[in-house]
Amino acid sequence: MDSSTLIGISTFTFLFATLLYGINLMYNKLGRIATTTTAIALLIQTTGIVLRWIESYQIGIGHAPLTNMYESIVFFAWTIVLLQLLVEWRFKTRVSGTLNLALATIALAWASNSGSVQMAISPLIPALQSNWLVSHVITCFIGYAAFAMAAAFGLLYLLRSKGILTDRLPELNILDELNHKTMVFGFIWLTAGIITGSVWANSAWGTYWSWDSKEVWSLITWFFYAIILHARFTRGWSGMRIATLSMAGLAVVMFTYFGVNFWLSGLHSYGAS
Amino acid sequence: MKKNNPVWHFFSSVHLALTTLIALAITSIIGTLIPQGEAADYYYRFFGNSIASFFSGQGHNEFISKFAESATTFTQLLDLDDMYSSWWYLSLLVLLSLNLIVCTLDRFPLTWKLIHQDNFKLHSDSIAAKQGAVHFKASVNFDTTVKILNKHGWKGGVCREEERTIFFAQKGRWGRLGVYIVHISILVIFSGALIGWLTGFKATAWVPELESVHTAYTQKGNFPLQLPYDIHCNYFGIKYYDNGMPKEYESSISLVQDQKELTTQMIEVNGPLKYEGTTFYQASYQPVPNSFVITFSQDVEDKGEKQTITEHFIADYQQPIKWNDMSFGILRVLRFQNKVKQEKFWFKNGDATPWEGWLDNNVPTTVTVDGKAFSVTVKQRFSTGLQVAKDPGVPLVYLGCLMMLVGLYMAFFMSHRRIWLLQDNTDKKKSLVLAGSASKNKIPFTHELKDLVEKIQAQTR
Numbered sequence: 001m002d003s004s005t006l007i008g009i010s011t012f013t014f015l016f017a018t019l020l021y022g023i024n025l026m027y028n029k030l031g032r033i034a035t036t037t038t039a040i041a042l043l044i045q046t047t048g049i050v051l052r053w054i055e056s057y058q059i060g061i062g063h064a065p066l067t068n069m070y071e072s073i074v075f076f077a078w079t080i081v082l083l084q085l086l087v088e089w090r091f092k093t094r095v096s097g098t099l100n101l102a103l104a105t106i107a108l109a110w111a112s113n114s115g116s117v118q119m120a121i122s123p124l125i126p127a128l129q130s131n132w133l134v135s136h137v138i139t140c141f142i143g144y145a146a147f148a149m150a151a152a153f154g155l156l157y158l159l160r161s162k163g164i165l166t167d168r169l170p171e172l173n174i175l176d177e178l179n180h181k182t183m184v185f186g187f188i189w190l191t192a193g194i195i196t197g198s199v200w201a202n203s204a205w206g207t208y209w210s211w212d213s214k215e216v217w218s219l220i221t222w223f224f225y226a227i228i229l230h231a232r233f234t235r236g237w238s239g240m241r242i243a244t245l246s247m248a249g250l251a252v253v254m255f256t257y258f259g260v261n262f263w264l265s266g267l268h269s270y271g272a273s
Numbered sequence: 274m275k276k277n278n279p280v281w282h283f284f285s286s287v288h289l290a291l292t293t294l295i296a297l298a299i300t301s302i303i304g305t306l307i308p309q310g311e312a313a314d315y316y317y318r319f320f321g322n323s324i325a326s327f328f329s330g331q332g333h334n335e336f337i338s339k340f341a342e343s344a345t346t347f348t349q350l351l352d353l354d355d356m357y358s359s360w361w362y363l364s365l366l367v368l369l370s371l372n373l374i375v376c377t378l379d380r381f382p383l384t385w386k387l388i389h390q391d392n393f394k395l396h397s398d399s400i401a402a403k404q405g406a407v408h409f410k411a412s413v414n415f416d417t418t419v420k421i422l423n424k425h426g427w428k429g430g431v432c433r434e435e436e437r438t439i440f441f442a443q444k445g446r447w448g449r450l451g452v453y454i455v456h457i458s459i460l461v462i463f464s465g466a467l468i469g470w471l472t473g474f475k476a477t478a479w480v481p482e483l484e485s486v487h488t489a490y491t492q493k494g495n496f497p498l499q500l501p502y503d504i505h506c507n508y509f510g511i512k513y514y515d516n517g518m519p520k521e522y523e524s525s526i527s528l529v530q531d532q533k534e535l536t537t538q539m540i541e542v543n544g545p546l547k548y549e550g551t552t553f554y555q556a557s558y559q560p561v562p563n564s565f566v567i568t569f570s571q572d573v574e575d576k577g578e579k580q581t582i583t584e585h586f587i588a589d590y591q592q593p594i595k596w597n598d599m600s601f602g603i604l605r606v607l608r609f610q611n612k613v614k615q616e617k618f619w620f621k622n623g624d625a626t627p628w629e630g631w632l633d634n635n636v637p638t639t640v641t642v643d644g645k646a647f648s649v650t651v652k653q654r655f656s657t658g659l660q661v662a663k664d665p666g667v668p669l670v671y672l673g674c675l676m677m678l679v680g681l682y683m684a685f686f687m688s689h690r691r692i693w694l695l696q697d698n699t700d701k702k703k704s705l706v707l708a709g710s711a712s713k714n715k716i717p718f719t720h721e722l723k724d725l726v727e728k729i730q731a732q733t734r
């Protein structure tokens with residue numbers, strides 16, 4: 001069995017888990033099964049990623065599977081699902097499962113079927129051959145995934161405050177708290193992602209910051225969340241406003257992730273292929 | 274006094290912080306839409322093409338050129354072609370820094386007091402009135418209760434007064450410094466950037482193989498920069514993957530001063546040469562047209578010891594080179610997709626018949642002439658493009674980054690938690706009070722207090 005088969009299987013299992021979480025959200029049933037299915041799917045996907053790593057060594061260009069758009073989307077999905085399980089374990093709630101697994105499923109399905117995303121394992125161009133690459137990608141994507149999580153809680157907040165699923169969703173202040181916690185988590189990792197990127201740029205090109213469009217957009221994202229945190233902490237914003245902002249934040253994150261690659265040019269445009 | 278000063282008030286306000294951050298976030302977008310650092314005619318074409326793509330068909334030409342002209346003027350007026358170092362963008366950063374400094378000075382003394390305050394001084398009523406305070410009866414005495422609290426991680430002190438006995442313990446009080454460390458880290462990073470800007474440089478040097486260069490050209494403004502040594506390029510090569518993609522660009526670089534070699538190193542992308550604070554990065558390369566490097570090595574025996582003599586020559590296309598009794602040169606070149614694949618090499622030693630043959634580019638080949646074996650390598654000659662950079666601000670920037678991560682961790686995850694255990698000595702029948710406060714996660718903390726009380730009550734004599 002090869003890595004793309006395993007990743008394909010995990011995609012379908014994520015889809016199945018999305019439905020199970022949906023049933024759990026609506027009828028308060030099958031919660032355990034949803035979580036178990038997700039854990040198994042995550043394990044399959046992990047195996048797939050490790051296998052892809054091994055395969056890249058077998059064809060003689062060995063590198064961690066984190067180097068092009070396809071691999072980054074697979075890792076993004078992996079991180080979201082992992083965070084979902086961590087949140088369930090830490091905060092004892094499954095409510096964000098549907099949205100997060102749906103996002104992971106859509107991301108994987110798009111990556112595998114869109115003509116614009118190259119799936120083949122490709123050799124690394126010289127600029128990417130650095131140990132910082134791995135730490136940079138991992139830190140950034142944990143950040144992105146956490147922001148996706150925050151946006152999911154934001155959306156749930158919105159639903160509940162509109163009177164939807166009131167008996168199944170946690171209280172508004174708890175959703176608000178979960179939104180804040182995941183956002184803060186994302187903020188630390190995004191910060192670490194920007195820092196590892198700078199250290200890498202400095203070791204490869206002698207400039208830790210060159211105002212390349214991807215760098216600028218990650219800085220804009222960082223400002224965006226810094227603004228939300230300050231509005232919350234010092235101006236007492238919470239609830240609806242923060243929920244809305246956290247969803248807008250995900251849009252900024254997604255632009256930094258995809259938009260920059262497709263519409264703007266710069267050092268990072270390798271990701272477009 | 275400070276509080277009433279309107280200037281102080283302005284610069285310490287979080288309103289200003291939010292406004293500045295929003296302004297930075299929005300204006301930063303501009304530089305990702307308008308290409309940076311190009312010449313005026315580039316912008317004219319850029320704006321012309323951008324607007325033209327909205328109008329297909331004829332008749333708009335005059336409007337398009339007017340638009341392109343005014344957009345270019347506007348761009349230059351506001352330095353939008355170099356916006357991240359424009360006066361107004363830098364002013365925003367200065368404003369942010371002032372805001373941070375004044376805000377820190379304004380609030381820090383209070384936080385410091387809070388960290389060091391004497392928590393035994395608190396009035397009993399205000400302890401008992403804390404949110405989540407639990408009034409309870411214990412079957413054990415005060416000291417045993419304190420021991421139970423100790424056992425659950427709350428180590429603190431007891432203060433015995435006539436009217437009351439009070440136990441106090443706290444955790445994570447230094448977490449209150451987290452926010453300050455984060456804010457100061459931004460200033461530290463800015464200082465590092467400033468130092469780099471004032472005392473560092475970034476320049477480019479093109480060094481052809483087997484030549485030396487003494488001057489680099491700054492990336493901004495293209496000013497010549499005299500280096501204290503010569504950069505000599507011994508070799509430049511590209512390694513390829515099996516599928517033809519470049520795998521590595523590498524240059525062997527020597528720094529030479531007064532004929533003395535200071536250092537020699539093979540550099541590659543992600544593997545620069547560092548010398549006394551200056552770093553040499555592999556940034557680019559260019560073939561030198563019609564120029565080749567020929568390398569001869571010959572094994573010779575000198576008093577029974579085997580030695581290899583190696584010599585490098587710059588050979589121009591079809592120009593013979595003479596060395597001792599030998600002459601040699603390149604007759605023809607085979608190219609594929611603009612890359613030199615093979616060179617036709619000729620070689621004559623003394624009066625013997627010349628040798629002629631195709632050699633693979635940059636692959637050592639043994640050539641035997643007149644009974645003597647030589648190893649010959651012929652390759653396309655390149656010029657290596659180096660980025661020469663010096664940035665004494667980097668350590669400070671890295672320190673700032675580290676501070677920011679530590680500070681964020683403290684600010685987000687360390688909660689200053691305090692607990693008081695209070696016994697009223699005037700009325701022994703009155704219940705004990707366990708109260709606490711937390712700077713974060715207040716609701717879970719009240720549950721923690723309840724748990725503690727249950728543990729105390731579970732203790733029977």
Ligand code: HEM
Nearest residue numbers: 226229233234285286287290369372373376452455684685
């Ligand atoms: C990009 C720049 C900035 C970053 C990354 C940043 C970061 C932070 C963080 C992480 C917190 C803690 C929030 C929390 O615990 O939820 C915070 C709080 C705060 N920030 Fe900033 N900050 C920045 C700029 C500023 C500026 C310019 C000011 C100027 C007034 C400011 C004023 C404050 C204040 C007053 C607090 C609340 C502190 C407290 O009461 O404990 N920040 N900031």
